[in-house]
């Protein structure tokens with residue numbers, strides 16, 4: 001075979017260009033996560049990624065998705081600690097006296113996962129997501145990526161004072177989006193429904209709750225019975241049976257004065273007398289007095 005000396009490299013270049021195009025197309029066509037079975041705080045953010053077309057917007061939506069996954073996990077870990085008596089609600093509130101960084105929230109979640117004295121339906125679900133099955137103390141790939149690589153990339157990109165060229169975000173998006181989506185799929189605790197309690201009746205020895213079930217982005221009215229006592233207005237994780245875990249305002253479904261709709265918020269800061277909420281939905285913020293639940 002006598003071929004011109006640069007034909008091979010031309011073919012390689014063409015092949016590389018073709019591979020890049022295929023990667024770009026599959027990134028754009030990749031079916032979005034099926035959000036209808038994800039708890040609302042994750043579902044609403046997962047939709048933001050697929051609704052963007054610029055790589056910078058898609059990448060920042062992806063950062064929001066990883067952030068909400070970590071925040072939601074931390075909220076469940078802390079709420080479980082309060083429900084099980086390992087921490088008091090006030091000591092959790094003190095952790096939010098100054099807004100905790102995402103790194104701090106990840107560390108709080110890790111502390112709950114590492115506390116071998118704890119067991120229960122919520123903390124066990126968190127361990128299934130973040131620890132190796134045979135050796136529960138050892139972080140798995142999901143934990144390694146989210147708690148280390150994702151946090152580092154997120155802190156670097158959020159730390160840039162100015163917008164980078166579009167190609168920079170394209171590279172980051174293509175590098176990270178499948179891994180973040182894999183984390184979402186591996187974290188089965190986000191498939192536990194979130195419920196917002198609207199009314200309570202006492203039936204036999206149980207409480208009967210009328211609630212909005214917050215899976216996907218459309219709330220659904222349900223009736224459930226539980227021996228757990230929670231208050232009207234509380235937002236809780238529900239195990240599809242009779243168990244409820246109140247999220248003690250760390251995650252809260254509320255009427256939003258910014259957009260006049262009800263949606264889900266994360267507590268950003270809890271002072272002695274006020275709770276400051278932030279939502280990834282529209283980046284809305286508002287605060288309420290702590291007494292008024």
Ligand SMILES: [Zn+2]
Pocket residue numbers: 256257258259260261263279281282284
């Ligand atoms: Zn709003």
